[in-house]
Amino acid sequence: MRAENVVIRTPFTTMRLVFESDVLMSVDFLSQEKLSPPVSLVAKKVCQQVDAYCSKQLTNLKFDVELQAEGTPFQQSVWRALQKIPAGQVLTYGQLAQQLKTSARAVGNACRANPIPLLIPCHRVVSKSGMGGFSGSREGAPVKIKAWLLEHEGVSI
DNA sequence: GTAGTCGTGCTAA
DNA sequence: TTAGCACGACTAC
Numbered sequence: 001m002r003a004e005n006v007v008i009r010t011p012f013t014t015m016r017l018v019f020e021s022d023v024l025m026s027v028d029f030l031s032q033e034k035l036s037p038p039v040s041l042v043a044k045k046v047c048q049q050v051d052a053y054c055s056k057q058l059t060n061l062k063f064d065v066e067l068q069a070e071g072t073p074f075q076q077s078v079w080r081a082l083q084k085i086p087a088g089q090v091l092t093y094g095q096l097a098q099q100l101k102t103s104a105r106a107v108g109n110a111c112r113a114n115p116i117p118l119l120i121p122c123h124r125v126v127s128k129s130g131m132g133g134f135s136g137s138r139e140g141a142p143v144k145i146k147a148w149l150l151e152h153e154g155v156s157i
Numbered sequence: 158g159t160a161g162t163c164g165t166g167c168t169a170a
Numbered sequence: 171t172t173a174g175c176a177c178g179a180c181t182a183c
Contacts, residue, residue: 074167093177097166104177106166112176113168125176133176143176 006043007036010054012148013141015118019043023066026115029135029145050118056152069116074102078110085124087153092128112136123149131157 004019007030014030022042038044046065069079081100085091093104093111100107111122117135123146126132133139134146150157 072168097177103164103166105164105175106168106177108176109167109174110176122176127176128178131176136176138176146176 002040004038004040004043005036006038006047007033008038008047008050009035010050012054012145012152015050017043017046020068023068024063024116024119025068025070027117027119029117029142031141054152063119065119067116067119069114069120071110071113071115074106075110075113078107079114079120082111082114082120082122082125085121087121087124088155090124090126090150090155090157093125093132094128096125108132118149124153124155126150126157 002021006017006019008015008017014033014035016028016030016033017024018026019040019042022040024042024046038047042065046063049063069076071079077100078096081096093107097104097107107125111125112133114120114122117123123134131143131146133143135142137143147157
């Protein structure tokens with residue numbers, strides 16, 4: 001299996017994208033790491049699209065890259081619903097739970113398990129009483145990244 | 158208004 | 171089976 005780790009810098013943080021055989025497997029946010037430019041055609045294309053997103057040329061990210069987010073059937077259904085939320089629009093955990101006929105906490109759990117934040121836009125789901133968490137955390141740097149992304153898309157919480 | 162409590166749906170161990 | 175969650179509703183003060 002061909003694996004590729006790409007580390008790029010964005011205006012909000014440094015991102016690591018992990019590809020396996022031209023399929024994007026996971027994305028994580030790093031405070032600091034040596035950059036590692038994309039090599040494969042697919043990785044280059046994704047990085048260009050992330051750049052375009054960051055420079056507001058393409059705030060509504062629709063990546064034509066294959067994603068493979070591994071999770072339970074329930075998590076997959078939540079992630080599919082997340083990908084349908086357009087840029088600039090946010091839903092609360094409760095609203096999304098209502099759509100999926102489940103509970104807000106269950107949606108939060110699925111969001112926490114999202115291995116590909118940004119491309120699966122879990123930042124567009126917020127708590128009824130505030131920002132909610134991001135990237136597995138309810139406070140600190142991840143939440144600041146979430147705030148940046150929402151502000152970038154023209155959403156104020 | 159806000160802090161505390163509990164119900165909820167789901168996952169992982 | 172049980173503990174732990176990126177939540178929300180309800181209650182008491």
